[in-house]
Amino acid sequence: MTTLQHAPEARRRTRRWLTHLALIAGTLVMVYPLLWMVGGSFKDESDIFSQLNPFPSSLNLRSYIAGWTATDPTFTRFYINSMLIAVLAVAGNVIACTLTAYAFARLEFRGKKVFFAIMLGSIMLPAHALLIPQYVLFFHLGWVNTYLPLVVPKFLATDAFFIFLMVQFIRTIPRTLDEAAMIDGCGKVRIFSRIILPLTGPVLITTMIFTFIWTYNDFFSQLIYLSYPSSETVPVALRRFVDATGDSSYGQLLAMSVLSLVPTFIVFLLAQRRIVEGIATTGLKG
Amino acid sequence: MTTQLDRRRFLQAGLAAGVLAPLLAACNLDPAAKEAKNSVRFSSYGDPTKLGLRSKLADQYTSSHQNVKMVFEGTATAEYWDKLATQMAGGNAPDVINIDAPRIGQYGAAGALQSLDKYTPDPIDTKPIDHNLLVQGQLKGEQFGIPVAMSTYSMGYDVTVLDQLGLEHPNETWTWADFAALANQIRLKSGKKIYGAEDPSGDTASLQIFLRGKGQDLYKDNTLAFTDAALTEWFEYWAALRATGGTIPADIAAQSKYGDWPNSPLVKKQAALAHIQTPNLKGGFQDLTKNTIDITLPPRNAKDGNCGTFPAPSSFLSLNAKSQRSDDAAAFINWFANGAEAAKTLRLISGPPASSAGRDVLLKGSDLSASEKQVLAYTDLALKNSAAPPQASPAASTAVGDLLLKVSQDIAFNKISIKQAVPKFMADAGKTLDGK
Numbered sequence: 203m204t205t206l207q208h209a210p211e212a213r214r215r216t217r218r219w220l221t222h223l224a225l226i227a228g229t230l231v232m233v234y235p236l237l238w239m240v241g242g243s244f245k246d247e248s249d250i251f252s253q254l255n256p257f258p259s260s261l262n263l264r265s266y267i268a269g270w271t272a273t274d275p276t277f278t279r280f281y282i283n284s285m286l287i288a289v290l291a292v293a294g295n296v297i298a299c300t301l302t303a304y305a306f307a308r309l310e311f312r313g314k315k316v317f318f319a320i321m322l323g324s325i326m327l328p329a330h331a332l333l334i335p336q337y338v339l340f341f342h343l344g345w346v347n348t349y350l351p352l353v354v355p356k357f358l359a360t361d362a363f364f365i366f367l368m369v370q371f372i373r374t375i376p377r378t379l380d381e382a383a384m385i386d387g388c389g390k391v392r393i394f395s396r397i398i399l400p401l402t403g404p405v406l407i408t409t410m411i412f413t414f415i416w417t418y419n420d421f422f423s424q425l426i427y428l429s430y431p432s433s434e435t436v437p438v439a440l441r442r443f444v445d446a447t448g449d450s451s452y453g454q455l456l457a458m459s460v461l462s463l464v465p466t467f468i469v470f471l472l473a474q475r476r477i478v479e480g481i482a483t484t485g486l487k488g
Numbered sequence: 489m490t491t492q493l494d495r496r497r498f499l500q501a502g503l504a505a506g507v508l509a510p511l512l513a514a515c516n517l518d519p520a521a522k523e524a525k526n527s528v529r530f531s532s533y534g535d536p537t538k539l540g541l542r543s544k545l546a547d548q549y550t551s552s553h554q555n556v557k558m559v560f561e562g563t564a565t566a567e568y569w570d571k572l573a574t575q576m577a578g579g580n581a582p583d584v585i586n587i588d589a590p591r592i593g594q595y596g597a598a599g600a601l602q603s604l605d606k607y608t609p610d611p612i613d614t615k616p617i618d619h620n621l622l623v624q625g626q627l628k629g630e631q632f633g634i635p636v637a638m639s640t641y642s643m644g645y646d647v648t649v650l651d652q653l654g655l656e657h658p659n660e661t662w663t664w665a666d667f668a669a670l671a672n673q674i675r676l677k678s679g680k681k682i683y684g685a686e687d688p689s690g691d692t693a694s695l696q697i698f699l700r701g702k703g704q705d706l707y708k709d710n711t712l713a714f715t716d717a718a719l720t721e722w723f724e725y726w727a728a729l730r731a732t733g734g735t736i737p738a739d740i741a742a743q744s745k746y747g748d749w750p751n752s753p754l755v756k757k758q759a760a761l762a763h764i765q766t767p768n769l770k771g772g773f774q775d776l777t778k779n780t781i782d783i784t785l786p787p788r789n790a791k792d793g794n795c796g797t798f799p800a801p802s803s804f805l806s807l808n809a810k811s812q813r814s815d816d817a818a819a820f821i822n823w824f825a826n827g828a829e830a831a832k833t834l835r836l837i838s839g840p841p842a843s844s845a846g847r848d849v850l851l852k853g854s855d856l857s858a859s860e861k862q863v864l865a866y867t868d869l870a871l872k873n874s875a876a877p878p879q880a881s882p883a884a885s886t887a888v889g890d891l892l893l894k895v896s897q898d899i900a901f902n903k904i905s906i907k908q909a910v911p912k913f914m915a916d917a918g919k920t921l922d923g924k
Contacts, residue, residue: 247775247776250750251750251751252750264744272537273536273539274540274543280578333574334577334578334917336579337574337577337578338577338578338579341578341580346578346580357596422570425567425570425571426570426571426574429531429561429563430560431539431543431560438564438567440538441564441566441567442535442539442564443535443536444535444564444566452534452750
């Protein structure tokens with residue numbers, strides 16, 4: 203009897219060990235480039251590519267100090283710019299997308315289905331097709347070389363993906379809550395502010411996090427619309443370190459890349475559980 | 489209940505105010521945007537050092553010229569062209585545009601750049617600039633770009649390795665036969681520890697030097713300007729070296745592309761001979777290795793034959809066709825290209841100044857570094873030994889370059905014989921150039 207029970211137990215244990223070994227091996231393969239980057243940022247320039255060992259022999263902060271001040275203005279300014287744009291974009295998306303999503307999910311108005319289809323269609327429109335017309339538009343508005351083209355559209359609910367996400371979420375909130383509020387004398391605005399908004403917590407968090415990460419990582423529109431060195435953002439400034447026509451400062455590039463990951467990393471660490479929650483409750487499960 | 493509602497309303501109002509205040513502030517975030525209406529915009533590309541220096545140059549010009557304000561816009565090289573294309577399409581391109589030869593062809597032909605002929609010789613003086621450089625900024629005889637610095641093909645060698653092995657340094661009039669002999673010596677004397685040279689058989693710039701030494705060239709009037717026999721000779725030359733270890737084997741060669749400095753065989757000490765474009769000598773090679781690197785003229789076909797090298801502008805300055813302040817912009821172009829102050833600020837950052845006035849200023853200075861001296865001396869040598877530059881490369885030249893690289897690798901990996909490869913390449917490249 204005991205032998206019969208022991209055999210499958212042992213086999214299960216070996217299988218679990220093997221699975222873990224395979225997973226750890228996979229993790230190492232995935233983590234190696236990251237380790238290499240972090241390690242490289244502490245090495246001497248000439249050691250970065252000549253040593254396979256990702257761990258530096260000593261902690262040398264030279265690349266960090268040189269990299270931070272290599273550009274004019276320094277990275278302090280670029281971080282301030284990036285953060286400002288990201289925070290404004292988050293605010294814009296949260297305000298505009300919830301309002302729009304509420305209208306699509308709960309209100310009845312003429313042409314709702316057509317507008318909804320257009321909104322969904324705009325997700326599928328490639329950004330490249332819009333690039334030049336948008337640039338011309340913003341140029342004639344006199345907005346080129348300001349942060350307005352990067353921020354104002356967010357306040358006009360142009361991120362269709364988040365609207366769609368929220369519509370799906372609001373649809374799962376029982377209508378009986380709306381009706382109860384209506385009986386208590388609430389209008390459409392009050393239903394939104396007292397019933398819907400407080401209940402959309404998880405999806406709001408998801409929107410905030412993704413907007414932050416996507417805006418912070420956004421490269422091309424920041425490149426196109428911001429021309430003066432003093433208004434540049436972190437991703438655009440990072441590209442300056444690699445140059446095919448001249449010197450590439452790999453040590454400084456790696457050091458600044460490590461630092462540029464920090465904000466995204468912090469946001470992700472703090473909110474990782476909420477992201478999963480937000481996605482899982484919106485019916486967007488694969 | 490009521491207090492709760494009040495607090496919520498308070499928070500909402502606070503949030504709205506918090507959002508709107510910076511948004512309103514953002515309208516005035518960049519004061520430079522307003523000044524741009526009565527200033528001259530100058531855009532440039534490059535690494536942080538280059539951009540920093542050119543930005544400084546714009547400031548210097550502003551402070552020494554009363555009624556002009558230069559506004560600098562700098563972008564990393566890879567993204568500069570996308571941004572310029574967007575600005576051009578949107579009608580908002582800068583007045584003075586830092587540009588390269590293929591884009592002068594593209595934008596000049598499209599009417600987006602101004603012909604500079606009406607600004608020469610005043611304010612733009614082109615006399616101090618070598619004729620062979622100037623013609624490369626022309627379209628159908630009209631000057632569309634003023635070369636500011638130049639880059640020259642040179643043959644680099646590892647002085648430390650050659651000295652250790654007791655081998656003589658190459659001299660200016662060496663031939664391809666001398667090159668092969670030296671490469672094989674390096675392999676033998678090092679006890680097969682290192683290979684002789686890099687393998688440039690798939691590199692169009694190197695092939696061009698070889699062809700020009702034979703009186704041929706890569707392209708003429710948008711067709712191939714070399715014979716099957718010349719290409720066969722080129723591939724056989726490198727195949728022979730590959731067999732003796734005079735050049736790196738196919739697998740190493742496939743991993744080292746010119747411009748990927750840390751992987752270059754010279755930096756990795758896998759080989760002691762490799763071609764170097766002069767602006768890359770310091771940052772791309774010397775700074776990445778502890779060995780000493782020097783440069784000389786590339787090999788010739790025969791001792792008394794022509795050297796295939798020619799000076800190539802590393803970049804140009806062009807004038808936007810829609811510029812509102814063309815005269816001020818043209819004056820700035822002259823100051824940048826010929827001025828002493830500009831030469832002192834820029835030094836050799838993109839190669840030696842194209843203008844002899846600029847080079848003289850540097851040579852008179854006493855603070856030249858070792859690699860600056862090497863490059864200036866070499867540039868003098870190369871200018872003396874160079875013939876007329878080739879015609880501007882056709883639009884499909886990048887695609888032809890890819891074809892050459894592919895076929896050279898197929899040969900190196902023994903996938904195809906040289907006899908089969910040459911006619912195949914000539915046919916494929918011909919089709920590519922015809923746009924088929």
